Amino acid sequence: MMRPKIIFCIAVSAAILAVILLALVSPVAHKKAQKNQTKPWVALSLYIQPPKTGNSDQSLTSTNSRGAFIFHHTLTEGPENTSRVVGKAQGFIIPVEHFAHSAFNIIYLTFNMPEYSGSLSIQANHVEHKGREELTVVGGTGAFAFAKGLAVFAESDTQPSNIDAMYHVKLQLKLPHQLRPIPG
Known part of the structure; x- marks a missing residue:
């Protein structure tokens, strides 16, 4: 009975970790950040x-x-x-x-x-x-x-x-x- 709960918690933790990592290394997020920067002098x-x-x-x-x-x-x-x-x-x-x-x-x-x-x-x-x-x-x-x-x-x-x-x-x-x- 404990085994399905542990597997479920590991899967949820892995999914959350994957979302966080994708948000940090995503090229789309970096393009948006560069686009919002002001133009140089x-x-x-x-x-x-x-x-x-x-x-x-x-x-x-x-x-x-x-x-x-x-x-x-x-x-x-x-x-x-x-x-x-x-x-x-x-x-x-x-x-x-x-x-x-x-x-x-x-x-x-x-x-x-x-x-x-x-x-x-x-x-x-x-x-x-x-x-x-x-x-x-x-x-x-x-x-x-x-x-x-x-x-x-x-x-x-x-x-x-x-x-x-x-x-x-x-x-x-x-x-x-x-x-x-x-x-x-």
Whole structure:
């Protein structure tokens, strides 16, 4: 009489152990866990080229030391001015103390590449005009929709001394994991 109960308990224990082991080593469980992980950070390294003289497509305007900086530069893959153009860097910055937190102080990077098409908005409220600036990415469009992250602007040491400063831009971006369509 005891023998059937023992066999039944062993069978139930074996079945429970099998279910637990399958749940732990199942490839389906691992795929779901990987699918739920957030996307990694996207890192880009680009160069803002100084304006070329006589080219009306690029300009830098500074009214005076207390005025606004308005710029429209080319964004390239590498430091050479012959590097592939990947977009544009545009902005309007008022460095005056009273306007330090102005909504105008935004740098826009516009990209036109097959892998990345869209733009980034970078907040430039605390620009101190030193050799290296760490600024905040506050949004974007297209492939960069709702992006957040960090933009490091550093004067490049690869340009000749007789031209305006070229900037090396390093972007570390966090893009939303999954965008949902807006109903309507």
